[in-house]
Amino acid sequence: MTVTDPLALRRTLGQFPTGVCIMTARLGDELLGMTMSSFNSLSLDPPLVLFSIDRKARGLPAWEAVESYAVHVLAENQQALSNRFARPGAKWQGVDYRPGHGGAPLLPGAAAVFECDAHARCDGGDHVLFLGRVRCFASHPERPPLVFAQGRYASLHQGEAAPSLWPLDIHY
Numbered sequence: 735m736t737v738t739d740p741l742a743l744r745r746t747l748g749q750f751p752t753g754v755c756i757m758t759a760r761l762g763d764e765l766l767g768m769t770m771s772s773f774n775s776l777s778l779d780p781p782l783v784l785f786s787i788d789r790k791a792r793g794l795p796a797w798e799a800v801e802s803y804a805v806h807v808l809a810e811n812q813q814a815l816s817n818r819f820a821r822p823g824a825k826w827q828g829v830d831y832r833p834g835h836g837g838a839p840l841l842p843g844a845a846a847v848f849e850c851d852a853h854a855r856c857d858g859g860d861h862v863l864f865l866g867r868v869r870c871f872a873s874h875p876e877r878p879p880l881v882f883a884q885g886r887y888a889s890l891h892q893g894e895a896a897p898s899l900w901p902l903d904i905h906y
Contacts, residue, residue, distance in 0.1 A: 751883035755813075756819045756844075759803035760837035761796050762816040766788035766803075767839070768793060769820035771882045773805060781868035783848055787833025792822070794862065801850060803866065807846040813887055815841070816880060819903070831835060835869050845877040 737743055752771040759766040768787070776782040783805060787794050795804075808816055819825050831839035837847035850866030857863070881888040 742857050745885070748884050750786075751881050751888060754808045754880040754887070755785070755843060756806045756808060757803055757817065758831070758839045758841065759797070759798050759800040760804065760833075760839065762878070764796065765826050765831075765883060766793060766796055766838055767819045767825045768797075768798065769816050771862075773807070782865055783850065784865050785865055786863050788861055791892050792859075797864065798817065798855060798862070802838055802849070802851050802869075804834050804838035804840055805850065805866070806841050806844040807848075808880040809845045810841060810880045810889055811877075815843075816887075825890055840852040843877070844874070845879045846873045847871060852887060866895050872878055 741746075753773065754769065754771055757766075757768050757770060768791075772786040774784050776784045779820040785805065787797055791823055791835070793799075815829075817830075823888060826839075829841070831841050834847075836851065838849060840849075848866070848868050848871045850868050853863065853867040854865040854866065855862055866893045878890055881890055
């Protein structure tokens with residue numbers, strides 16, 4: 735296949751499993767929230783993470799204006815919350831949250847949360863890349879993460895824990 739077939743490319747990229755996140759922020763009196771799977775770690779020194787938003791997204795101008803945000807790595811029992819924040823409409827109606835760093839709404843029950851300052855934005859073709867500097871974080875390893883692969887939600891196999899292989903020697 736060639737890269738001239740965007741649907742085939744998208745299906746092939748879907749072979750790479752990702753976690754599912756909800757990004758949240760406050761812009762004045764407006765609460766922002768968006769489900770995405772384009773989240774990655776970037777750097778430990780300084781502590782940076784990244785995500786991307788499609789240039790056609792209606793909420794892009796608001797996200798470009800925020801100075802801080804929270805990244806929620808969803809737990810596998812949060813599919814309904816993922817679906818709610820993936821669609822337009824009253825995302826926040828009836829949703830519990832508390833204010834976090836910079837006023838970003840913090841949602842309960844996530845497997846992990848990163849509270850970030852907006853660090854940089856970069857051109858990413860048909861997306862804008864957002865780099866966030868992590869200011870604080872929380873981890874709940876007892877909550878298995880929600881996974882997305884091949885166009886649908888998936889679960890991790892809960893097998894025997896293996897010793898960590900990270901960091902690999904090739905990285906140093």
